Amino acid sequence: MSTDKKHENYGAENIEVLEGLEAVRKRPGMYIGATNKKGLHHLVWEIVDNSIDEALAGYASKIDVIINKDNSITVKDDGRGIPTGIHKKTKVSALETIMTVLHAGGKFGGGGYKVSGGLHGVGASVVNALSEKMTVEVHRDGEVFAQEYHKGIPVAPVALTGTTTKTGTNITFKPDKEIFLETLEYDYEILKTRLKELAYLNKGINIFLTDDRFDNISDEFKFSGGIKDYVIELNKGKTTITNEVFVCEDESNNIVVDIAFQYNDSYHSNILSYVNNIKTMEGGTHEEGFKTTLTRTINSYAKKNNMLKEESLLGEDAREGILAIISIKHPEPQFEGQTKTKLGNSDARQAVIVVLGKMLERYLLENPKEARAIVEKGLLASRARQAAKKAREATRKKTVFESTSLPGKLSDCASKDPEVCEIYIVEGESAGGSAKQGRDRHHQAILPLRGKILNVERASQDKIVANAEIAAMASAFGVGLGSDFNYSKLRYNKIIIMTDADVDGAHIRTLLLTFLYRFMKPLIENGNIYIAQPPLFKLSFGKKIEYVYTEEQKKDMILTFPNPEKVNTQRYKGLGEMNPEQLWETTMDPEVRSLIKINLEDAILADQIFETLMGDDTMPRKQFIQKNAMYANVDI
Numbered sequence: 001m002s003t004d005k006k007h008e009n010y011g012a013e014n015i016e017v018l019e020g021l022e023a024v025r026k027r028p029g030m031y032i033g034a035t036n037k038k039g040l041h042h043l044v045w046e047i048v049d050n051s052i053d054e055a056l057a058g059y060a061s062k063i064d065v066i067i068n069k070d071n072s073i074t075v076k077d078d079g080r081g082i083p084t085g086i087h088k089k090t091k092v093s094a095l096e097t098i099m100t101v102l103h104a105g106g107k108f109g110g111g112g113y114k115v116s117g118g119l120h121g122v123g124a125s126v127v128n129a130l131s132e133k134m135t136v137e138v139h140r141d142g143e144v145f146a147q148e149y150h151k152g153i154p155v156a157p158v159a160l161t162g163t164t165t166k167t168g169t170n171i172t173f174k175p176d177k178e179i180f181l182e183t184l185e186y187d188y189e190i191l192k193t194r195l196k197e198l199a200y201l202n203k204g205i206n207i208f209l210t211d212d213r214f215d216n217i218s219d220e221f222k223f224s225g226g227i228k229d230y231v232i233e234l235n236k237g238k239t240t241i242t243n244e245v246f247v248c249e250d251e252s253n254n255i256v257v258d259i260a261f262q263y264n265d266s267y268h269s270n271i272l273s274y275v276n277n278i279k280t281m282e283g284g285t286h287e288e289g290f291k292t293t294l295t296r297t298i299n300s301y302a303k304k305n306n307m308l309k310e311e312s313l314l315g316e317d318a319r320e321g322i323l324a325i326i327s328i329k330h331p332e333p334q335f336e337g338q339t340k341t342k343l344g345n346s347d348a349r350q351a352v353i354v355v356l357g358k359m360l361e362r363y364l365l366e367n368p369k370e371a372r373a374i375v376e377k378g379l380l381a382s383r384a385r386q387a388a389k390k391a392r393e394a395t396r397k398k399t400v401f402e403s404t405s406l407p408g409k410l411s412d413c414a415s416k417d418p419e420v421c422e423i424y425i426v427e428g429e430s431a432g433g434s435a436k437q438g439r440d441r442h443h444q445a446i447l448p449l450r451g452k453i454l455n456v457e458r459a460s461q462d463k464i465v466a467n468a469e470i471a472a473m474a475s476a477f478g479v480g481l482g483s484d485f486n487y488s489k490l491r492y493n494k495i496i497i498m499t500d501a502d503v504d505g506a507h508i509r510t511l512l513l514t515f516l517y518r519f520m521k522p523l524i525e526n527g528n529i530y531i532a533q534p535p536l537f538k539l540s541f542g543k544k545i546e547y548v549y550t551e552e553q554k555k556d557m558i559l560t561f562p563n564p565e566k567v568n569t570q571r572y573k574g575l576g577e578m579n580p581e582q583l584w585e586t587t588m589d590p591e592v593r594s595l596i597k598i599n600l601e602d603a604i605l606a607d608q609i610f611e612t613l614m615g616d617d618t619m620p621r622k623q624f625i626q627k628n629a630m631y632a633n634v635d636i
């Protein structure tokens with residue numbers, strides 16, 4: 001590549017590079033998943049991942065992420081700096097190669113735990129191709145090198161721009177508006193949540209986040225305890241039953257295994273697992289290894305100490321109340337499953353078994369108080385499980401004799417084809433009445449719930465099985481509960497939660513999602529759960545009537561009336577205030593309604609919000625309400 005060319009033309013002659021960049025710009029979804037808000041944020045993770053790798057290799061200790069005023073992002077680290085020498089194959093600077101050639105980054109890294117699965121790890125060149133402008137500055141060997149790119153193409157060769165006493169890499173990119181059509185605006189909270197998670201997962205790394213669009217918005221994360229600190233944070237506000245957090249960190253067969261857990265007094269288990277900093281939502285071999293070893297080691301300890309009569313604890317008994325984080329680093333992870341978030345490598349199972357087995361046995365021996373609490377919790381779970389089984393068997397017998405198993409409150413639809421059938425779960429009898437009259441009875445069923453459903457967070461299994469509202473849902477849906485759950489019996493393709501647009505409605509919705517997440521997860525995984533969106537306001541003047549769903553829409557819509565000052569606005573306090581026709585027109589008619597489909601992430605969030613709101617401790621509740629007050633639609 002000649003350097004005497006005019007700089008405007010620089011970089012336009014390497015056909016391979018251009019073809020690569022064009023491929024990325026033509027099908028950005030293939031490289032970053034989507035070009036929506038999620039894709040926009042994905043760009044940041046691609047760049048940050050490189051700095052994290054540099055930190056994991058032991059060379060960087062500090063990472064700075066800045067949202068600049070123009071919504072461009074700067075990522076700085078104090079690592080070795082991207083190499084700037086001439087690359088043998090491309091005959092240009094290694095820096096330019098890494099920034100412009102697809103998948104070039106990894107070739108230089110060597111060893112380490114480069115992320116090779118999922119959508120991460122496509123490299124800086126992809127971010128570059130999707131940015132209207134990107135600049136890189138490298139501090140290395142006492143010198144500063146810099147280069148600028150437009151849509152991935154270098155504007156000029158790498159230039160020496162000064163001297164320095166530091167080392168490190170600074171990258172700034174501004175996402176291209178031609179690619180990210182939906183939004184170009186970065187969301188501070190999204191960046192903050194993930195950067196905090198990365199700081200927990202990678203002990204000791206100091207991560208700073210600054211929002212230069214506003215004054216005084218910044219955060220700093222550094223956790224010297226790593227995932228142990230994460231467990232403590234997640235258990236805040238709960239009553240823990242083991243004092244000492246279990247931790248182990250070791251390597252087996254070139255796989256680094258990092259595990260921390262602590263038990264609380266709840267009736268469920270919460271296991272978060274990661275591979276190379278990627279959350280494995282669907283679990284996989286590392287989680288299996290954890291579960292097997294936990295059950296086996298606790299049972300063996302309990303037997304040795306004469307705490308078990310004859311029956312061993314089942315896995316679910318041993319896990320009741322556990323909050324665990326499993327984080328492994330694997331050189332070649334294989335991701336499987338529907339959302340490619342399930343680890344497939346069998347050597348990961350073995351590595352976890354080896355590392356955890358040794359350390360857990362020792363923990364139980366050295367912490368007899370903790371060991372006793374864990375075994376006793378498991379024994380209680382085992383007894384509750386057996387009681388629940390008996391209760392289920394009793395109700396099953398009853399339904400056989402009564403011949404019909406559908407709940408009395410259900411207004412079923414005429415069709416029996418699950419493909420077209422939907423069921424509305426409605427808060428309260430009066431809204432239930434409106435919904436029943438307003439619906440299309442051919443394919444829409446209505447199940448009214450009496451006020452608040454049982455708080456499954458605070459109830460043991462046998463209580464849950466015996467709860468009337470929960471039993472009504474289980475039999476109306478057709479799928480049953482717990483170990484009797486059978487997805488193939490689902491009677492409705494859509495299950496639609498319809499609650500008031502107020503705080504109580506939001507609470508009931510959260511309760512329902514938590515219940516569905518804990519006890520009927522496949523319904524969420526398969527996309528059967530929806531939230532109905534009743535309007536917040538009715539605007540009318542003369543013959544013109546419009547329904548709107550947010551304050552913002554109200555402002556805009558009022559302006560479309562010929563006589564804006566005179567528009568009547570009615571705020572709906574609840575579904576009960578709407579007559580059947582209005583309910584149909586605004587919320588239930590498939591032609592006009594808008595439903596929100598619930599995915600697993602939404603449900604997990606509901607579950608967490610729920611724990612924050614309903615846990616034993618009042619502090620997190622207060623903080624949550626203060627923090628979210630501005631987002632809530634509060635009735636005045």
Ligand code: 0RA
Pocket residue numbers: 050051054077079080081082083105108109169
């Ligand atoms: C390749 C090789 C070396 C470092 C890096 C890449 C590197 C990349 C990034 C991206 C962001 N920050 C980074 N820091 C380092 C090591 C070269 C050597 O041996 O010095």
